[in-house]
Amino acid sequence: MKKLEKKFFGIKKEMLSRPKPTVWVTRSLPAADRSSKNWSYAGFNPLTFPLLEISKPSEEPNLPLKKGILVFTSGNGVRAFSEKTTERDWSVVTVGKETQRLARKFGFEYPLTANGDSRDVANLILNNFSKDNNIYHCGGNNLQGSIVKDLLQKGYNAERLVYYNSTPIKVKPSINVNEIDYLILYSPLAARTLVKYQFNLLGVTVISISKATKDALGTLKGVRHKVSKEPNEMAIIDLVKNLEVMND
Structure with missing residues (x-):
């Protein structure tokens, strides 16, 4: 565990002194459970609401x-x-x-x-x-x-x-998007499912694992949208950490 934490994340003191940013983990189970742990280790507050089954x-x-x-x-x-x-x-x-x-x-x-x-x-x-x-x-x-x-x-x-x-899931996730800082998309199908449920994501930063995923989501008014440099979760977490530093 110590190796994973050290490799993953040297969290800045500023991030520890304020509320943890909340991340919506949209990937399917059981992978979402591991992702949730990764985000927790990184100093974030993950909420798991899969968009796919x-x-x-x-x-x-x-x-x-x-x-x-x-x-x-x-x-x-x-x-x-x-x-x-x-x-x-x-x-x-x-x-x-x-x-x-x-x-x-x-x-x-x-x-x-x-x-x-x-x-x-x-x-x-x-x-x-x-x-x-x-x-x-x-x-x-x-x-x-x-x-x-x-x-x-x-x-x-x-x-x-x-x-x-x-x-795609058949019922709209019962998540309060007003609590969300970052929404993580792991596939084009998940992106299309998100569009289907028409969430008001104003002020939320969406992170896509790939350009194909970003293209599937399209442009949402008032939503900042970033693409991971590499299609893996460690790269996504690094991107979000960098965005947090820029926001300080």
Whole structure:
């Protein structure tokens, strides 16, 4: 715990002397629980109200061939696949360090990781695996990026396998937005769901994990909107900390 706190966050004294900024964590459970802890360690007051729900598809795919390469671009993909089987004999490629960490936690040895987006994933595969390997992008029904398409164009055998569904919540979150300083969006689908419920976010700073997420939200009157330099939570937290320093 001490290592995580030290690595994450040297919090300025000024931030400790005033009320903690409140952050709306919109990502789905159970990932939202870990995010909430991360924000707490960083000196913020997180409120968890997911905009998306995770569920199993009505029909799950068969397990990939053992000589294949599994590609995970989200923690939900790692969890959903790992719940389907106890076998861990595949080579694994992940989109970033957070997903790599989770893959290791679930028992996959030596997962390779890209630098945070689908283009990096495709390039990593092109540079490290031959066309003899089948590539399986294991994820949800709203997969972002064009990994499979890019690999098919390069002559690889690649396919998408849907192990979970990510869908918008059906009831508007009962959150008091007047208490919110920062709203964190983790996906384009979450951004579109936020628009659907027409919150009055005047005075709230929205942080998107990627440009695609920002574009999905569009422009909201009176709302400051920033994009993380890298598509991971540590980069988002660093961005918000810097904004807090600028606000002092």
